[in-house]
Amino acid sequence: MFLRSRVFSCLLMALVALNAAAMGQAASAPETAPAPRLDDKKVIPYRITRGDRLAVSIFGEPDLTAGNKRVEGNGTINLTLVGYVRVYGLTLAEAADAIEAAYRDGRILRNPEVTVMVEEYSPRVVTVSGKVKFPGRVDLPPEQQWTIKDVITKVGGFDDTARGTAVRLIRKQPDGSSKVYTLDVQSTLLGKDRASTSTDASFPVEPDDTIYVPEKII
Template sequence: MRPSFLFPVALLVAGCVPQTAKPSHADLQTAPAAQAQAEEAAIAAALSGIANPKSDYKLSPADLLEVTVYREEELGRTVRVSQNGEISLPLVGTLKVGGTSLQDAQARVAEKFAEYLVNPQVTVFIKEYGNKKIYVLGEVAKPGSLDLPPESKLTVLEAISMSGGFSAVAAKDRTRVIRAGEGGKSQSWTVEVSAITTGGRKDKDMTLEPNDVVFVPQSFF
C-alpha cells in the first residue's frame, strides 16, 4: 500500500483558508453606542437647519411679519402676507413683498415710509413661517421635508408613507419624533410602530406639528 500524503496536505490547505473574523464582545457593545451617536448627530443637524433657515429664503403667503419703525411705535404692525404676496401697513398702504428676501422686503418698506418720514429706520422680522413643514429622516425610501397640509392633520405613519415607507433595514419600533422647543431645548418621543400596525393602537400614532422631525434609525441586526 502506498503511503498517503493527503492528510498533511489537507491540514496545510486548511491552514491557508482565510477565516472570517467574528466580532468581539467589545465590538458588539461599541456598535450600538456608535449608532446612537450617529443618530443624535443626524437629529442635531436637522434641528439646526430648521432653527436657522437659509438666508436666501423668499417670503411666501401666510408668513407672519413683525414690522417696526424706530421711534414711530404707532406705525408698527404684525401682518400676514396675503395669498397674492401683499401686506398692508399704516400710512403707506399696501405693498408687495412676496417672493422677495427679508432684506429686500425691509428695504422696500423703508423706501415707502421714506415718502412720509425722514430717514425711517425699519425692521422686518419673520415671526412665523406660513409654509409649514415636517421632516422625515433616516431609514425611509425618500428622506426629506414634507409640506404640512393646511387645516389638516398628519400622523407619523402617514408622513412615513408619504416618504416612500420604511427601508429594509429600518428599526421601526425605535422611530422617534423630535420637537424643537424654546431656548434650544427639544422633546423626543419613541413611536412603537408595531403597536399601531399590528396591535391596533391608533392612539399611539402621533399627530405631527410644524417643524417636527420624524427619525427612523437603522436596525442593529
C-alpha cells in the first residue's frame, strides 16, 4: 500500500513538472509577427495615352494586322480601311473592342477578333513647379494610377510657404485648350480627412499634366 502511494506521488510530481515546462516554453515563445502590409497602391489596367505605339492584330486577317501605330495628339490611331479610331484613355481590352466595332460597323469584317498590345510606351511625365521642396519632372509608372497626392509626396512635399489648399493642375485637352483644376491637397496630407479634401488629394494625374503650388497669402 505504501509502495503504491509512493509511485502515485512520483507520477503526480512528474506530471506537474512536465506541465510547468510546457507552460514555460509557451510563455517564452516569440509572438507571431503580423503579416507585412501590401503596398496599397493598386495595379490597374494600363490606359493608352498620346504618343504610345501600338500593335493591332486581327485574327485571320494578316493584311489588316499592323504594328507601330502611333496614338496621335487627338487620341486616335489610323487603321487600314476604317481610318481613325479613338483609343486614348482606353485599356487595351477596351481599345480592341473599339477597333472591332469599327470594322464591324463599317461592314468590313463580320466577327473581328482584335488584340492590342503596347510596343512602346510614351514618356509619362508630369511637371511640378512652385512651392515644393524638389520641383521638376516626375515619371509616372505605366500600370499604376498615381494621384496628385502621390506626385506631391514624390517631390518632397510642400515647403513652408506653400498654399497647399489651392494647388493648380493644368491639363491639356484634345482640342489644344487647357483646363485648370484647383485642388486642396494639404488638408489630407495633414490628416484632415474631410470628404471633399480626400477627393481632391485622390485626383488622378495624367501624362503631360502641369502642377503648380502657389505661395501662401500672408
